[in-house]
Amino acid sequence: xxxPLTLLGLLEREPSHGxxxxxxxxxxxxxxxxxxxxxxxATLGRLARDGKVVISEVQPGVGPERKRxxxxxxxxxxxxxxxxxxxxxxxxxxxxxxxxxxxxxMLGRPAQEYLDIQRGAHLERMHQLTEIRRRGSxxxxxxxxxxxxxxxxxxxxxxxxxxxxxxxxxxxxxx
Amino acid sequence: xxxxxxxxxxxxRSFGQxxxxxxxxxxxxxxxxxxxxxxxxxxKSTLLHCLAGILVPDSGEIHFDGRRVDTLDEARRSALRxxxxxxxxxxxxxxxxxxxxxxxxxxxxLGGTRREAALRQARPWFARLGLDxxxxxxxxxxxxxxxxxxxxxxxxxxxxxxLFADEPTGSLDSLTGEQVLDQLIVAAREHGTTVVLVTHxxxxxxxxxxHVMVRDGKVAALAPERxxx
Numbered sequence: 001x002x003x004p005l006t007l008l009g010l011l012e013r014e015p016s017h018g019x020x021x022x023x024x025x026x027x028x029x030x031x032x033x034x035x036x037x038x039x040x041x042a043t044l045g046r047l048a049r050d051g052k053v054v055i056s057e058v059q060p061g062v063g064p065e066r067k068r069x070x071x072x073x074x075x076x077x078x079x080x081x082x083x084x085x086x087x088x089x090x091x092x093x094x095x096x097x098x099x100x101x102x103x104x105x106m107l108g109r110p111a112q113e114y115l116d117i118q119r120g121a122h123l124e125r126m127h128q129l130t131e132i133r134r135r136g137s138x139x140x141x142x143x144x145x146x147x148x149x150x151x152x153x154x155x156x157x158x159x160x161x162x163x164x165x166x167x168x169x170x171x172x173x174x175x
Numbered sequence: 176x177x178x179x180x181x182x183x184x185x186x187x188r189s190f191g192q193x194x195x196x197x198x199x200x201x202x203x204x205x206x207x208x209x210x211x212x213x214x215x216x217x218x219k220s221t222l223l224h225c226l227a228g229i230l231v232p233d234s235g236e237i238h239f240d241g242r243r244v245d246t247l248d249e250a251r252r253s254a255l256r257x258x259x260x261x262x263x264x265x266x267x268x269x270x271x272x273x274x275x276x277x278x279x280x281x282x283x284x285l286g287g288t289r290r291e292a293a294l295r296q297a298r299p300w301f302a303r304l305g306l307d308x309x310x311x312x313x314x315x316x317x318x319x320x321x322x323x324x325x326x327x328x329x330x331x332x333x334x335x336x337x338l339f340a341d342e343p344t345g346s347l348d349s350l351t352g353e354q355v356l357d358q359l360i361v362a363a364r365e366h367g368t369t370v371v372l373v374t375h376x377x378x379x380x381x382x383x384x385x386h387v388m389v390r391d392g393k394v395a396a397l398a399p400e401r402x403x404x
Contacts, residue, residue, distance in 0.1 A: 116388065120397030123210075126381035134357055148378060155377045159214070 003035065004043050008052060008079040011071040015056055018044055018067065028139060044069055052078060097154075101161060105169045112165060115158050122151050122158075179238070180205040180369040181337055183394075186225050186235035188218075195221040197392035198235070203337075208363060208370040210383035211394075215375065219389040220341055223373045227260055227339045228252035240336065257286050261330035261338040261368075263359070265345040269314035269322055269329075276301070276310040279328040286333065300328035304358050320351035327355060331362055337369045344379060356382050 006029060010021050018040050026034040044067075047053040052075030059066040071079070097118060104111035129144040129151070136144070161168070182202040188195050195218040203209045213219040224230040225237055228244050231252075237244040239259070244252065256262075261282070269278045276297050277284075283293035301310055304324045314322055323343065330338055343359065344352030360382050363370045374380050388395045 116395055116397055119388070120386065123377065123380060123386045123397060126377060127383070130378075130381040134360075148381070152377050163214075 002082070003039065004047055004052075005079060005082045007040070007043055008047065008071060008075050009083070011053060011069055012076055012079055015068050015070040018069070021069075031143060047075065051075075097158070098161075101165075101168070102172050105165070105172050111169075112162055115162055119155060119158050122155050126151050178204060180207070180240060181226055181371070182236075182238045183222060183226055183232075184236040184238070186222070186232040186237065187392075188221055188225055188230060188232050194392055196225065196232070196235075199225075199389065199392060199394045201226075201387055201394045203369055203371060205336075205369055206364075206367045207385065208360065208372060208383045210380035210386045211371065211373045211389060212375060212377075212380050212386055213389035217389045218392040219373045219375075222389055222394070223339055223341055223371060226371060227262070227337075228256055257282060258333065259336045261333060261335035263323075263326050263330040263338065263340040263343040265342040269317075269325060271314050274311045274313055275306070275317065275321075275325045278314070278325055279332050281329060282333050297328070297332055300332060303362070304328055318351075319347050320355060323347060323351075323355050324358065327359055327362070331366070331368065334366055335368060337371060338363060339371050339373075341373045342375070342379075343372070345374075345376075349378075352379070 003025075006025060007021055010016060010024055016024075018037070021044075022035050022037060022040045025040075044053060048055065048069075051072055053069045053071055055067045056070045057068045059068070097115075100114060101111050103109075104114055126148055129147045133141045133144040133148070179202045183199055186196050186199045197218075199218065199222050201209075201211070201222070211219045211222060221230065225232050225245075228237065228239075228247070229252075232245055235245070239255070244255065247255065269275075270281065273281065276294055279297035279300055280288075280290075280293035283296055284290065288296070298310065301307055304327060306321060306324055306328070309317065309321060309325075314325075317325065323346070327343070330340070338359075340359065344355050347355060356379060359370070362368070370383070372379070372383055380386050386397050388397055
């Protein structure tokens with residue numbers, strides 16, 4: 001998750017204070033990992049330095065000054081480019097699991113047991129996400145769905161691999 | 176109360192020369208929702224049928240609520256199924272000649288409950304499962320999702336100790352299937368019903384508290400045993 005680009009996107013919606021940005025970030029994107037205030041202001045400081053945002057007004061008050069941030073043309077252009085660019089379609093887990101499976105076969109270790117352990121971990125996470133989906137808001141549910149579909153794809157890969165372990169062993173183990 | 180509601184111990188079962196279970200062992204705690212997973216032909220449905228007393232193992236033991244089941248004669252196993260177990264199968268298997276409420280009431284009628292009392296007991300399930308107004312319809316007049324919810328109500332109407340669900344959403348589209356599953360889980364939790372859920376789909380199994388895998392007629396645990404809260 002790119003914090004600077006997400007904050008730019010929230011500012012594209014409307015000029016905001018740092019506090020409002022943090023609140024909206026945490027609500028929609030934080031998922032239990034709230035953005036520290038320090039990171040919000042440090043990020044806004046860098047965006048201002050780079051000309052992506054400007055401070056439109058400063059409201060004095062009790063406690064720290066409240067700055068209102070506005071996105072600039074440069075900031076909007078960068079955000080737009082990021083939004084329209086597809087993210088890299090990269091499988092993550094399979095490569096690690098694949099390495100483990102091949103090494104297990106090479107070393108005569110129980111590859112199927114390792115894959116079962118992984119299957120159990122995946123199902124456990126799917127159970128947690130299913131509970132979030134059942135009890136949470138639509139935002140929570142759709143994020144959980146995203147995770148569930150990815151985990152399901154991994155499990156299908158695990159099933160396929162288990163079914164082909166003997167053939168794979170024959171290919172990777174030197175006689 | 177024992178800490179095991181239903182259990183298979185080293186169960187072997189063949190069909191002719193073809194072995195389906197080769198020493199399957201699994202235990203389900205009271206109130207637990209267990210998913211039995213496995214590829215087609217792995218023996219997972221045979222295991223469910225043995226646990227439910229539909230099939231008798233060639234060897235091994237089935238225990239339910241502290242009692243041995245596999246040594247009972249067919250009449251006693253049939254009574255046990257009627258009084259203590261509920262069933263939901265892939266294709267609802269409603270009786271087409273009966274209305275939806277008669278289908279739900281069927282296990283009660285078979286158990287000797289009088290018709291009016293059975294229908295009275297069946298009706299609240301319609302509101303509970305979002306089936307209001309469908310009580311008098313026949314199965315041909317119900318959508319797949321509605322029919323499966325009627326089947327779920329039929330499976331739960333006797334307040335069974337164990338609900339056996341064999342691919343309960345296999346005939347439904349994914350969204351309808353998830354609604355039915357959600358209602359199955361909520362109803363089971365409300366009543367403390369133990370659920371044995373057979374499925375080959377990970378998304379369905381993810382509703383369960385615990386998962387085991389049947390492979391080559393044996394049961395493999397996928398995670399260390401958990402203590403249920």
